[in-house]
Amino acid sequence: MLRRFRLEEPESVDETSDLLARYGESAKIYAGGTELLLAMKEGLVHYERLVNIKKIRSLDQITTENGFIHIGALSTHRKLVESSLLRERLPALVGMESDIANIRVREVGTLGGNLCFAEPHADPGTLLLVLGARLFAAKRSSNREIPVEQFFVDAYETCLEPDEILTGVRVPLPPRPSGVAYLKFGYLERPSVGVAVRVTLDQTRESIVEARVAVGCAGPVPRRVEEAERLRQPVLL
Amino acid sequence: MKAGEIAGRASDAISDLHGSQEYKEHIVGVLLKRAFQRAQEYCV
Amino acid sequence: MRNTLSKRKATQIIPISFTVNGTWQEIDVEPQELLLDVIRDRLGLTGSKRSCDMQVCGACTVLLDGRPVSSCTLLAFEARDREVLTIEGVAQNGRLHPLQEAFIEKGGFQCGFCTPGMILTAKVLLDGNPDPSEAEVI
Numbered sequence: 291m292l293r294r295f296r297l298e299e300p301e302s303v304d305e306t307s308d309l310l311a312r313y314g315e316s317a318k319i320y321a322g323g324t325e326l327l328l329a330m331k332e333g334l335v336h337y338e339r340l341v342n343i344k345k346i347r348s349l350d351q352i353t354t355e356n357g358f359i360h361i362g363a364l365s366t367h368r369k370l371v372e373s374s375l376l377r378e379r380l381p382a383l384v385g386m387e388s389d390i391a392n393i394r395v396r397e398v399g400t401l402g403g404n405l406c407f408a409e410p411h412a413d414p415g416t417l418l419l420v421l422g423a424r425l426f427a428a429k430r431s432s433n434r435e436i437p438v439e440q441f442f443v444d445a446y447e448t449c450l451e452p453d454e455i456l457t458g459v460r461v462p463l464p465p466r467p468s469g470v471a472y473l474k475f476g477y478l479e480r481p482s483v484g485v486a487v488r489v490t491l492d493q494t495r496e497s498i499v500e501a502r503v504a505v506g507c508a509g510p511v512p513r514r515v516e517e518a519e520r521l522r523q524p525v526l527l
Numbered sequence: 528m529k530a531g532e533i534a535g536r537a538s539d540a541i542s543d544l545h546g547s548q549e550y551k552e553h554i555v556g557v558l559l560k561r562a563f564q565r566a567q568e569y570c571v
Numbered sequence: 572m573r574n575t576l577s578k579r580k581a582t583q584i585i586p587i588s589f590t591v592n593g594t595w596q597e598i599d600v601e602p603q604e605l606l607l608d609v610i611r612d613r614l615g616l617t618g619s620k621r622s623c624d625m626q627v628c629g630a631c632t633v634l635l636d637g638r639p640v641s642s643c644t645l646l647a648f649e650a651r652d653r654e655v656l657t658i659e660g661v662a663q664n665g666r667l668h669p670l671q672e673a674f675i676e677k678g679g680f681q682c683g684f685c686t687p688g689m690i691l692t693a694k695v696l697l698d699g700n701p702d703p704s705e706a707e708v709i
Contacts, residue, residue: 292604293603294601294602295603297583323645323646324644327645327646328626331625331644368638382569392626393639394629394632394639394640394692395626397640398640398645411545466571467571468566468571469566469571471561471563471565472562473561473562473565474558475554475558478544478545479625479627482545482546482551483540483545483551483555483558484558485555485558485559485562487559487563487565487566489563489566489567491567495570501563503534503559505534505535505538505555507545508538508540508551508552508554509538509539509540510539510541513537513539515530515534515538517537518530518531518533518534518537518559521529521530521533
């Protein structure tokens with residue numbers, strides 16, 4: 291059972307930021323709720339107010355511009371899976387998204403919510419690290435860009451300020467020729483280990499120009515492993 | 528040391544109900560090798 | 572303090588309207604009410620079950636605008652202005668849905684507790700893809 295709370299339904303980022311500033315730690319942003327409501331039902335956290343941001347219409351768009359793909363924070367996992375733009379340009383992201391939790395969670399859970407909850411046993415952060423994603427955060431009268439490396443501070447903790455809202459994720463289109471893969475392992479509902487790799491080859495496709503490696507789920511936050519990236523074949527594997 | 532071992536150690540794995548630290552570090556190595564192979568296979 | 576009681580905040584009420592199995596419903600919900608509780612306790616539709624209570628097992632599955640959701644972890648107000656289908660609404664005019672017939676014919680049950688969720692989720696798959704491959708089913 292959920293304890294009683296009040297619901298706020300702002301229609302803009304500014305209005306949301308004002309509510310968060312006014313109510314501080316007694317309020318929490320609510321998007322898909324797939325993580326937050328579980329924690330609240332368990333009694334692990336309680337908030338006097340949930341701030342439903344799904345009335346902010348502009349935050350669920352997926353667009354492309356100048357070599358980047360912008361994904362609104364309110365995009366559901368299902369929307370990402372079904373996006374023809376992503377299927378064409380970032381198939382590895384679609385593959386990862388299509389295997390998150392289950393079909394019912396993907397229906398309501400959002401990419402932004404997943405990142406902000408910072409549950410260690412989650413998939414997107416690890417892949418976004420090798421893709422070189424940047425996150426967009428906003429509050430009243432200011433915006434900033436956060437490299438995904440800096441976003442996760444600890445388990446369930448991000449670098450967002452109390453009145454800041456994650457509005458979107460910007461992913462650069464991978465260089466060509468390059469390949470991206472995300473693999474995970476686990477026998478529980480959530481992944482136990484996740485590994486992401488992006489390799490960029492030279493034009494002859496014979497040697498690796500750049501390799502990026504990230505690991506997630508095993509520890510408190512997903513992280514790049516630059517020491518492994520510097521190795522060159524054949525010592526790489 | 529190979530990339531998989533380095534990544535395993537860098538993963539900050541903890542022992543919990545998902546498995547022991549050593550087990551997870553080993554899995555990181557296995558997955559990393561497969562992920563490299565797949566990334567190269569799907570290169571465009 | 573004498574005025575402690577009067578300081579208690581009034582309960583927030585959210586009036587919502589939605590259809591459940593094709594029937595228009597107008598009810599008042601509180602923000603923390605879960606869709607599963609509204610469906611079972613207030614509308615008396617007990618085919619949707621609470622089991623794991625954490626969006627894993629699927630026993631509480633209902634369709635929201637034709638898409639499967641875990642009603643155990645969905646706030647009831649999210650159903651406003653939408654269409655909810657529960658297992659009770661799958662049969663039409665007293666005739667079982669072909670999927671229900673098939674589950675009976677093949678004995679597709681273990682204890683049967685989560686069967687409503689299996690049928691609704693299978694319905695979503697087949698509504699969008701009438702002839703799925705084995706891989707698409709899995």
